[in-house]
Amino acid sequence: VFNRPSRLERHKRTHTKQPRVPHQCSYCMKTFRKLNKLIRHKRMHTGEKPFTCSVCGKGFSESATFSRNASLTKHRRTHTGERPYLCLICGCRFKWSHSLSRHRRSHAHRQMCYPCTVCGKIFDRPSKLERHKPVHTRKPKTLHNCEHCNKSFTQQEKLIRHRNCHSRTNKHPCPDCGKVFNRPSKLERHKRTHTKQPRVPHQCSYCMKTFSKLNKLIRHKRMHTGEKPFTCSVCGKGFSESGHCKAHEKTHEEQPEKPHSCADCGMCFFKASELRRHFRSHTGEKPFKCTLCESCFSRSEGLKRHMRSHTGERPYKCIICGKQFYSRQDLNIHGLTHTGEKPHLCPVCGKGFSQLGNMKEHEQNVHIKSEKYICNECGATFTRYKSLTKHRRTHTGERPYLCLTCGRRFSWSHSLSRHRRSHAHRQMAGDTSKEMLSFEGPSENPDSLLCSQFTVMTCGVVSV
Structure with missing residues (x-):
């Protein structure tokens, strides 16, 4: 029995038509009703x-958005930042769809309360309460x-192994090159460098940087592609390295x-390296110094980002407009111009x-209008210390921006950028003149020789 005539007519055709011949997989003998499903299954x-990604070249077996395993479509979101799944409650x-499903459960869990019977602390999820309970039973770890x-x-064993680095002396020289090592194992590993064949370096296709190992090249390429294959199991945040992901997951623990x-402010850290880096904020130490100018930095990341202002390298590229930037932070800020988002x-x-x-500058100039920084030379006032620092160069004649091609120095970064373009234009003009000379060939006619010289002179003029 059918509730519609159209469904009855469609059902009648099942008694008259011929049965379909199933399509069988030659590998596992599994059958499919449609040929396209068999083709998709065989790729397994x-x-x-x-199907390859146009940005990073990674291959996938599925691409259609309506497919159940649309791997390429999902992968593209890591480059474009697209977020198609919207929560109707909070916006x-x-x-990913599973991230939205997990987020929806958080709205339902917020209405529930799960108190701890020992300390009375309240949690919005039973899983968080179970994770919290061992805090009252576990023993504090003893630090050596x-x-x-x-x-x-x-661990006591790690402390004993660490003490050896204080009593160890450099007494293991290499008999071939004389280099001294503090461990016999390091000396044995170094000896193999004199006998083994030189390795073929692996080169990055984006910045042409070379690496001795393939896994280091793969990890380096994620800096250009923005790929983050390691995700946090709690919040879904992505990371380019597994070590960073594991360190981040510890932040979700209750305690x-x-x-x-830190002995000065009491802040606590997971790693000793994080504590040493934090301690520089109290001492003001800046051990990382630029070899081209007098700038110093407290972190190595700051020095690497600063060196790009001298070399002109811009490894972070916007996939929408193609504009390149010195750091990922500048790229993320630039991405807001495409989305129209204004969070501040x-x-x-x-x-x-x-x-x-920009928000702080607007608040200072429009609403507060206070002039804090005064130049001691001419009395000019500025609302920002950075503006005062740039203004002082007009008195001191400081030129911190160096051109690595010709050695000229400039007071402003935009002057150096404009100057770099002049080198590029001269190189292009020189290549053009060589091509024209080779095309004309030698000539004994003085008029033709004069014409060719005039052509070279004309092509050599560059507007800076």
Whole structure:
């Protein structure tokens, strides 16, 4: 029995038409009703990946958005930042459907309360309560401190192995080149460099940087493509390296263990390296110095980012407009110009800005209008210390921006950028003149020779 005549007519055709011949897989003998499903299934056996990402070149077996395993479509969101899944309750957007499903459960869980029977602390999820319970039962870890330095270890064996680095002396020289090592194992590993064949370096196709190992090249390429294959199991945040992902997952614990504490402010950290880097904020130490100018930095990341202002390297490229930037932070801020997002709101008038510095500058110049920084030479006043620093160059004649091609120095970064373009134009003009001379060939006619010289002179003129 059918409730519609159209369904009855469609059902009648099933009694008259011929049965379909199923399409069978030659590998596992599984049958499919449609040929396209069989073709898609066979890729699982052959490993064929006909659909490639146009940005990073990674291959996938599925591409259609309506497909159940639309791997290429999902992968493209890592480059474009697209978030098609919208939460109708709070308006948050997500890249993946499972992230939206997990987020929806958080709205339902917020209405529930799960108190701890020991300390009375309340949680919105039973899983968080179970993760919290071992806090009351586990014993605090004993830290073993080194008497020679400030390092501490959770295991006695690691402390004993660390103490050897204080008593060890460089007494293992290489008989071939004379280089001295502090461990016999390092000396044996070094000896193999004199006998083995030189390795073929692996080159990055984006910045032409070479690496001795393939896994280092793969990890380096993620800096250009923005790929983050390691995701946090709690919040879904992506990372380019597994070590960074594991360190981030510890922050979701109710009381994460941070054994390294600062003696000045009491802040605690997961790693001793994070504590040493933090301690520079108290001492003001800046051990990383630029070899081309007098700039110093407290972190190595700051020096690497600063060196790109001298070399002109811009490894971070916008996939929408093609504009390149020195750092990933500048690329992320630039991406807001395409999305139209303005997360920073002025507390006085409510005007939105894509960058925090622009919002503070607007608040200072429009609402406060206070002139704090005064030049001692000419008395000019500025609302920003950075503007005063740039202004002082007009008195001191400082030129911190160096051209690595000809050695000229400039007071402003935009002057150096304009000057670099002049070298590029001269090189292009020289190549053009060589091509024209080779095309004309030698000539004994003085008029033709004069004409060719005039052509070279004309092509050699460059407007800077």
